[in-house]
Amino acid sequence: MSGPVVPDDSAHRGVGVAEVSLDPSGFWGSRQSVNAAATLTHCLDWMERLGWIENFDRVARGETTIERPGWQFSDSEIYKLLEAMAWELGRRPDETLAAAFEALVDRIGAAQDDDGYLNTAHGHPGLPPRYSDLAMGHELYNTGHLLQAGVARLRTGYDDRLVQIARRAADQVCEEFGANGRADICGHPEIEVALVEAGRAFGERRFLEQARLFIERRGHGTLPVRPLLSAEYFQDDVPVREATVLRGHAVRALYLSAGAFDVAVDTGDHGLADAVTAQWKNTVARRTYLTGGMGSRHQDEGFGDDWELPADRAYCETCAGVASVMLAWRLYLATGDVRYPDLIERTLFNVVATSPSEDGRSFFYANPLQLREPGASASDGVNNRAEGGMRAPWFDVSCCPTNVARTVASLGAYVASADDEGISVLQYAAGEIRVGGFVLQVDTRYPDESTVRVRVVAAPESESRLRLRIPGWADDATLSLNGDDATRVAPGWADIRRSFEPDDEVVLELPLAPRLTWPDSRIDAVRGTVAVERGPLVLCLESVDLPSGTHIEEVQLDPGSTLSAYADGARVNGVVAATTDSGVLPFGTTKPVASDPRPIELTLVPYHRWAERGPATMRIFIPVTS
């Protein structure tokens, strides 16, 4: 029993989804409950209604035609839902969910060809031939998600039909694309990361070798370049081990990096591991938003250049946030470096938690940091636009909802890790962690409240290490053991080494005073502005919290005024500096000076729940008073 990402040999081991129970009243536990109770069924219902699941029935019945509902990658959404269901069933038994899962697996299995090939958009009468459009056909991408679903099923204790289906599909990929097969790659990476994980879970070294081949083949310009879609878009411009930064389509780049790092770890390829690590560092340092969001450009859903991080035109696809967590998790397991769970926390609270609505039935696809016009309420129909100011129940390209579902269902796995010395608590969520001889009860209302109590319920008999992550923003954190005086702990790791006894209790205080966060001056788009954060949360200003008639563009924040915590957000003083249009260009020969600025108290709320109160304009970076 384990969770996502289990390298054969790794400094740190993630915990299994069954080894962590998140408290349903906590920040993450409540989201996991909503995911289980609402999102899984929501996704299933939508894909049934749109005919994406019936595509498998049509293949089984031999009734395929080119007039097929869904994009060529719609199969992957069903596989991602299966993966989410598998993690959820591994977390806790649920007969209704188990029945839905098995019914879905039966329909998918019925569509698998004798040689293991499984796809509803290619390779059957009336459809394009197998692997006839590797750049955009997404066949291997789909198969990758099937493998990840199979891996989730096996790692939660079931070696059953989905595992067999996935194994046969992986066999077919190796047969077709192996060392003696066609030397091609898929336009959308995903098969690489999936094959390594399938190789680990199924005990098949040749799956790892196939992943290695795909990684080495990439970057040599073999995919046909299309109008508007360059080799860089596909990461086919430079071999992975020669690249210095992530570029092109963000989700593609991040999935590829995760797969490349997995290959590097399992083959002992230090050069490849170092290359991916350097790319991550450069990407985080220059191409990542305050929210942890990645990808600036809408046109190709891609990374921008260094410092190209506009707030209003931020794309920050939810899937890129999920993929960033996938990559950072792999880097952490190999190194134990605190920077990775720091970024995971930032991304979970400010991208992954932002996408789904409170009821788990609508989602953000793009996550801009500023919205200039209130979004229209999303209708009950399919949303054709990935962008917009309100969450939508479903999308024409609907990759994000199922990606959120599988991530939230497996969230417990990212909360802690074990190593030969003991246990590390990485994310602070109320609940119980059972791993490495430890049983820890974590009691906290973080991030609403600053106190995290970690009580030892059981511990290894000999001396061991309990390691707590002190987030990079937590300058004044303190720690106390069994009621002793609290001592300051610096950002990084707080290690406690002793023979733990039941009822030992560590109390961590993570100060949650709101703080100003200034952008690097090289990010032109937000120069002259400041953001406010509180603990792990990025805050934002929403128009619903402004007096009627006040426009969000006219608001300035006074960085010299006192920030105070307010509810789960903050309050700070500023001014409303009304300006008038000149009637000609919005530029002039004198620096504009606002006339008659009037004071205002600004109320800021967590970005993750923006647009929950109806259509609104919003901004994270607020101009400072001059």
Ligand SMILES: [Zn+2]
């Ligand atoms: Zn997506």
